[in-house]
Amino acid sequence: xxxxxxxxxxxxxxxxxxxxxxxxxxxxxxxxxxxxxxxxxxxxxxxxxxxxxxxxxxxxxxxxxxxxxxxxxxxxxxxxxxxxxxxxxxxxxxxxxxxxxxxxxxxxxxxxx
Amino acid sequence: xxxxxxxxxxxxxxxxxxxxxxxxxxxxxxxxxxxxxxxxxxxxxxxxxxxxxxxxxxxxxxxxxxxxxxxxxxxxxxxxxxxxxxxxxxxxxxxxxxxxxxxxxxxx
Numbered sequence: 001x002x003x004x005x006x007x008x009x010x011x012x013x014x015x016x017x018x019x020x021x022x023x024x025x026x027x028x029x030x031x032x033x034x035x036x037x038x039x040x041x042x043x044x045x046x047x048x049x050x051x052x053x054x055x056x057x058x059x060x061x062x063x064x065x066x067x068x069x070x071x072x073x074x075x076x077x078x079x080x081x082x083x084x085x086x087x088x089x090x091x092x093x094x095x096x097x098x099x100x101x102x103x104x105x106x107x108x109x110x111x112x113x
Numbered sequence: 114x115x116x117x118x119x120x121x122x123x124x125x126x127x128x129x130x131x132x133x134x135x136x137x138x139x140x141x142x143x144x145x146x147x148x149x150x151x152x153x154x155x156x157x158x159x160x161x162x163x164x165x166x167x168x169x170x171x172x173x174x175x176x177x178x179x180x181x182x183x184x185x186x187x188x189x190x191x192x193x194x195x196x197x198x199x200x201x202x203x204x205x206x207x208x209x210x211x212x213x214x215x216x217x218x219x220x221x
């Protein structure tokens with residue numbers, strides 16, 4: 001069955017370190033999204049991609065970067081982790097833009113000490 | 114700026130009770146989605162409403178899109194413990210805007 005996976009599921013890191021969160025989907029979807037989920041804020045869009053080599057900034061992109069070298073993967077990199085980036089991160093994908101159903105991964109809980 | 118406000122934020126009820134969750138905005142959306150999220154998992158789509166005034170039913174869940182496409186509601190009839198979870202509305206414009214969420218706990 002097609003799926004979307006994220007790794008690691010839990011990560012603890014220190015302030016200033018570079019961290020990369022992986023997202024892999026086997027739906028063959030063109031569109032992939034990264035969100036962070038914080039209490040009281042719901043899900044906020046970090047970056048998104050409409051296809052290979054395409055990347056776009058979302059609402060809260062400062063301190064994050066993504067690259068899309070193939071259809072299946074959209075890794076999220078925190079260049080220099082900050083305590084404010086402690087959150088739960090979700091990757092999602094779909095094949096027809098924002099207005100259609102997005103399929104979410106199980107999330108990565110990141111703690112920055 | 115939070116464009117989509119959900120109320121209530123928390124809801125704790127007994128099995129068999131009815132409840133309504135509201136999703137309100139001052140902005141117009143082309144469509145509105147409702148997701149349910151369980152602990153340790155990502156959100157899963159329940160329904161998408163597209164037309165102003167549209168009503169969709171999913172077993173004991175009734176979803177309504179406001180006439181002006183600015184708001185929506187989710188009504189659950191005879192809630193069951195299996196309905197427990199975080200309910201998120203999401204409005205589609207140039208991107209998907211998620212509401213703040215309503216955490217529902219249904220006790221047996």
